[in-house]
Amino acid sequence: MLVLKRRKGQEIVIESPVAGMAAGFPGGAIRIRVVQTSDGSCSLAFDAPETHRIRRAELPAVPQPQPAQQVCAVSCASRGVSELLQVQG
Incomplete structure (x- = not known):
């Protein structure tokens, strides 16, 4: 996914050589324009040739990636100090 x-x-333009130039x-x-x-x-707002057959649809929200530090803090908290030093060393 991009x-x-x-x-x-602002606008995003996706060139389509199959439907257009070819x-x-x-x-x-x-053409995709952010309207609100x-x-x-x-x-x-989508603008495309009829050949693409774009229909009205709702796009799902993209989940935000969690910082790696949070994942490490959770997994490291359950380990003992000596085990943590062995893993990092």
Whole structure:
């Protein structure tokens, strides 16, 4: 999965040589514009040729990765100090 950060009004353009240039007609690109953002959600506007058949759908939220330090702190807390030194050393 590719995750791109964009601000309101910015656009992402995906060129499609199969539907566009190879078929001999312009406008084969899919254009995605960020139209609204709020805390935890985002609205996108899609513009694509009919050949792509994009339908209205809700995109699932992308889970935020947890920092590695939290994972280490949890797993290290259950070990003894001597075992922890052996693992790190």
